[in-house]
Amino acid sequence: MAPVTSGSTRTRSTASHPGHPDLAAYRARELGRVRFRRALTLLVMTLLMPGSAQLVMGRKQVGRLAVRVWLACVGSALLLAAVGWLWPEVLFRLAADTTVLAVLRTGLTVLAIGWTLLLIDAWRLGDPLRLRQKQRLAMVGLNGTVVFAVAGSLLFASHLVAVQRDFITTMFGDGVASAAEHGRYNVLLIGGDAGDGRWGLRTDSMTVASIDEETGRTILFGLPRNMTNFPFPEGSELAAEFPDGYDCETCTLNSLATWAADHRDLFKGSETPGIDATIEGIEGITGLKINYYTLVNMEGFKSLVTAMGGLTLNVRDRIPIGVPVVDYIEPGVRRLNGFQTLWFARSRESADDYSRMARQKCVMSAMLQQLSPQTVLTKFEALADASTHLIETDLPASEVGEFTQLALRAKSQKVGTVSFVPPAINTSDPDIDKIRTMIDDAITKSEQPSGSGRKKGPGFSKSSSGASTGGSIGSLSSGYAANQSADLSKVC
Known part of the structure; x- marks a missing residue:
């Protein structure tokens, strides 16, 4: 009688036969897995070190060149990182x-x-036509995603570099750098009242930012637009026209730009007579040498704040919006959009010019603190586009790096503010000697060691208290705290 053989024994016996179809299918599946792993490995190798896949697959010349280029790029990036850390x-x-x-x-x-x-070549070296259909489709999708991610990231970075270059070229000139005076840069910040034909013609806000060239410690000297009866520097065009000072019925500081536009013959060769005249007036008042100016279109200013994603401010009183009033900014610590921030800075309804000046200083303080490097990196294109349309400056491109560094240093320093307004100064008959003494005292005080500086913050204090008028702590008779402070953020 023949022995009984189990089914499993017959299966193992027949499967071991070299020509059996189950063994061929098994070997085909295993070979497919090996090919898929190889294709995937070549893709990952090219992603991590371009050229390495070509090296292992025999394309030595292409591989060596790509690896050398990649190592040079990595080395350059590491060198730049080290330089950025040290210098x-x-x-x-x-x-x-x-x-x-x-x-x-x-x-x-x-x-x-x-x-x-190289990624496409690595896909080709993976022999995609010999992969199974699902594996081939997976590799096509994966390779396409990697190519899109790598190429897209690099091309986007190239685009941002182009935006930066265009921003530098458009915004800044190639003029001669101005040396610091007694260790300080004095930059005139002008807010131009918006409207047709008014760009640079009606100076709505004027502040001199005096910056220590070493520490970045900054003092904001505020000049009221209604100041009159002030002198001009000796030897200047306006000193010859007004030897007894700028004193007439319409002779206010903010009228200088309009006056100069009507007397361009006195500023031959100048492309910005209104700015030149304003600078002469401010130098005559303060005795400071103005190194550079920056003119901001106040109406367009909202585009910059919008590009930042808004600005957080401590609103102390209801701030009217519009003329006539159409809405209000309600009190409290609020994130304001560009439109609201503009009206917070310029509203005069139910307030006076000097309360408004104090609010403008608080906006400057908040912008300095809240415009972080992270915000610039993530919203750079929008910020650059807004800036090129609303800012005009004579700062040369060669000095952009220096002032960027000073701005970053200033973030960790107290920002002082001194404004030449009542009750300290009579704007219709200013005491020029007193103004210059106030400037000297503020600079001397700011240059004294002040410990570790101020802690990083939003540019305002939630805890500061005191009666407020028109959104600013203080009153017309006693003065506004944000106009006279050694630490602006504490009184905003």
Whole structure:
């Protein structure tokens, strides 16, 4: 009688036969897995080190070139990081150099193209036609995603570099740098009243930011637009026209720009007679040498705040919006959009000019603290676009890096403010000697050691108290705290 053989024994016996279809299918599946893993490995190798896949697959010349380029890029990035850590001013200068930016943009574009070609070649080396259909589809999708991510990131970075270069070229000129005076840069910040034909013609707000060239410690000297009866620097065009001072029925500080536009012949060769005249007036009042100016379109200012994502401010009183009033900004710590921030800074309904000046100083303080490097990086294109349409300055491109570094230093320093307004100064008959003494005292005090500086904050204090008028602590008779303070953030 023949022995009984189990079904499992027959299966093992027949499966061990070299020509059995189950064994062929098994081997095909295993070979497919090996090919898929190889294709996936080549893709990952190219993603982590471009050229490495070509090296292991025999394309030595292409592989060596790509690896060398990649190592050079990584080495350059590490070197820049080290330089930025040890000497940040060098990195800022490079970031403001249009030639360096042009080279970087080209390099990023070439890198994007080269890396994309290597990823496609790695996909080809993975022999996709010999993969199973699902594996082939998976590799096509994965390779496409990686190519899109790598090339897209590099091309977007190239685009941002182009935006930075265009911003530097459009915003800043190639003029001669102005040296610091007694260790300080004095930058005139002008808010131009918006409207047709008024760009740079009606100076609504004037503040001199006096910045220590070493520490970045800043004092804001506020000048009221209604000041009159003030002198001009000796030897200037306006000193010759007004030897006894700027004193007539319509002779206010903010009228200088309009007056100069009507007397362009006195400012031959100047493209900005209104700015030149305003600078002469402010230098005559303060005795400070103005290094540079920045003119901000007050109406367009809301675009900059909008690009920032809004500004958080401590609103102490209801602030009217519009003329006539159409709405209010309600009291409290609020995140204001660009439109609301503009009216917070310029509203005069139920307030006076000097309360408004105090609010404007608080806006400056909040912007300094809240416009962080992270905000600039994430919203750079919108900020650059807004700035080129609303800001005019004579700061040369060669100094952008220096002033960027000073602005970052200023964030950790107390910002002082001194305004030449009542009750300290009679704006219709200003005591020029007293004004200059106030300036000297403020600068001397700011240059004294002040411990570790101020803690980082939003640019205002939630806990500061005191009666307020028109949104600012203080009153017309006693003065507004934000107009006279050694630490602006504590009184905003």
